[in-house]
Amino acid sequence: MTAARVRRARLRNGLLVLLKEVHAAPLVSLWTWYRVGSRNERAGFTGISHWVEHMQFKGSPAFPPGSLDRAVSREGGVWNAMTWLDWTAYYETIPSDRADLALRLEADRMIHSSFAPKEVNSERTVIISERQGYENEPTFRLSEEVQAAAFRVHSYHHEVIGDVADLASMMRDDLYGHYRTYYVPNNAIVAVAGDFSAREMLDRIRRLYGAIPAGPPPPHHTRAEPAQRGERRVSVEGPGETAYVEAAYHAPCATDPDFFPMIVLDSVLAGPSNFNMFSGGISNKTSRLYRALVETELAAGVSGGLAATMDPYLYSITATVRNGKTPEQVLAALDAELRRVAEESIRREEMDRAMKQARATFAYGSETVTNQAFWMGYAEMFASIDWFENYLSSLAAVTTDDVQRVARKVLSKRNRTVGFYLPTGAEPAPVPEGSR
Secondary structure, eight states: OOGGGEEEEEOTTSOEEEEEEOOSSSEEEEEEEESOSGGGOOTTOTTHHHHHHHHTTSOOSSSOTTHHHHHHHHTTOEEEEEEOSSOEEEEEEEEGGGHHHHHHHHHHHTTOOOOOHHHHHHHHHHHHHHHHHHHTSHHHHHHHHHHHHHOSSSGGGSOTTOOHHHHHHOOHHHHHHHHHHHOSGGGEEEEEEESSOHHHHHHHHHHHHTTSOOOSOOOOOOOOOOOOOSOEEEEEEESSSOOEEEEEEEEOOTTSTTHHHHHHHHHHHHOOOOOOTTSOOOOOTTSHHIIIIITTTSEEEEEEEOOOOSSOEEEEEEEEEOTTOOHHHHHHHHHHHHHHHHHSOOOHHHHHHHHHHHHHHHHHTTOSHHHHHHHHHHHHHHSOHHHHHTHHHHHHTOOHHHHHHHHHHHSOGGGEEEEEEEEOSOOOOOOOOOOO
């Protein structure tokens, strides 16, 4: 994608519109993004952004409950939504001659969602059940404790789904107030890619969204996390037979000059992370940590996790401990490999392979109409479309010295939180049923 092929417009009410014509197939993908996620939550209201996302599927006077699913399915479309640390996003990918349905329903629920008390109470049960299901996953239990220990000040402290105490106590007016505060056009982006005329699409968006009033600038106050002064450790006990290790390092945000060297470092160590939730990754069997932990039979698997975020977040390395081995053995082998990447120059062929894999992962996540519309809005959440447009050139500019410098800066013990999941051998509780 080139910048010249993306049309950018801002309506009088502050709504940012990004349009890209892609005529390869008769499809349109519409994404509506709001700058609100768990980052914007405070104690007592954790999980409220995710709960509001669920309520957006519960109808409005124009689209009664249940009608939206039927309408989108009837027209041959797919739709969904997601809430994350920094944002909430909704999308529809639909035949191009039915795109007006997606535009109408998103414009409608920007301002007219009902939040019926009965639906709020029903969804409370669904979300608490969802959270209980996650708690049956050892890696969720472990990552939640690690994340909470790593962030003592910043609101990245808690999981997106929120704490059970808050999910049990929040009321309809809390949710509706959050919705009205953040679901305003001046806090939103509409990104559309597909088979349409950009001029006609912009005219239609103006007619549907232009009359929605701007709101007061939503609060986006966060407290900067102070530098960590030493390694922190947590341990979690729970059901199962398998132990896990997670080492999480405070890492640069997406707009930091060190972020692209961090992408390459991640590729060298664990195989490249994929920032697009809609495409899979590639094999990490050539990565250093796979060779050091899996091929030596210390671990059954290892993965790295780097995220493009508004504020500095975490780079996490998670390993599944093989039966008969201990978390301490895995951590010692991990530390040895991290010392090596910080102290020894990376070979040119290894650097080239890591760069190639990172480029491939990016390419695979940018191919479809849905992916292209995703990237247009996603990049604007923490930077701008230029971040996406310049991704490959920014990656190509990374040197081996950059990677080693960032490894020394980020992968220090004082900058990390280590977590061990220690299995008790008991069976997990049944996963409660529940769906949106």
